[in-house]
Amino acid sequence: MHEYILTYHDRKLTYYVAATISGVIGVIITFAIGKLSVISGKIIAGPSGLAVFTLILLGLDHALIKCSIFYRWGLVKIPNLNGVWSGKMSSSNNKNQTIDAKITIHQTYTKIRVRLETDKSRSMSRMASIEMEDPKCFKLRYEYSAEYSASASEIHRHHGVTELVLISDDHLFDQPCQAKYYTELRRDTHGQMEFVRKK
Numbered sequence: 001m002h003e004y005i006l007t008y009h010d011r012k013l014t015y016y017v018a019a020t021i022s023g024v025i026g027v028i029i030t031f032a033i034g035k036l037s038v039i040s041g042k043i044i045a046g047p048s049g050l051a052v053f054t055l056i057l058l059g060l061d062h063a064l065i066k067c068s069i070f071y072r073w074g075l076v077k078i079p080n081l082n083g084v085w086s087g088k089m090s091s092s093n094n095k096n097q098t099i100d101a102k103i104t105i106h107q108t109y110t111k112i113r114v115r116l117e118t119d120k121s122r123s124m125s126r127m128a129s130i131e132m133e134d135p136k137c138f139k140l141r142y143e144y145s146a147e148y149s150a151s152a153s154e155i156h157r158h159h160g161v162t163e164l165v166l167i168s169d170d171h172l173f174d175q176p177c178q179a180k181y182y183t184e185l186r187r188d189t190h191g192q193m194e195f196v197r198k199k
Helices: 012-040 049-066 068-072
Strands: 002-006 083-091 094-107 111-117 121-134 137-148 157-167 177-183 190-197
Touching: 012 049, 083 177, 094 190, 111 137, 157 190
Parallel strands: 002 121
Antiparallel strands: 002 111, 083 094, 083 190, 094 111, 111 121, 121 137, 137 157, 157 177, 177 190
8 A cells, every 4th residue: 555645634633633642541551550560569561652652543544534423524534435446447449348347445544555457457556646626526546557468458567547536425435436547658548437336
């Protein structure tokens, strides 16, 4: 997975929250360990503040994106795109032919990976950004590297850019999303895609 850019959301607040939570937990742990040391008569070592902060940050990284209540309250306005999306795509090489495709997205609060698969090719995202057009519309843009099977194309590898438009009235993002892609000059193609998230 790789990091992704948000053009509308400042993640620094998360670090402040994590620092505050870890500070409170640190005080509680220190107090509890002090009591245990008195009761047991032994010196008990506690975790470092950095260790507590790191654990809190890792927990928030995975929890914030998956807890829909944060999205509904507007605290973390990042769409949770985790899951499998199925759909079809067409290419400028043959606009009359559609190809079955599947997108698998793995996402946390700070990282993402987008994998697109067809019968003859597979691509993986290398960098990405999410932009809010309005509170109900987001755009996921990512650069990818793709690999074709030996029999599918003379050019086995290429790079390109994809843009998915995600529209939803709530946090589910279960409406069909439109997408378009462009490939590098070596292949020089573009196309349209439509995906819907699997239940």
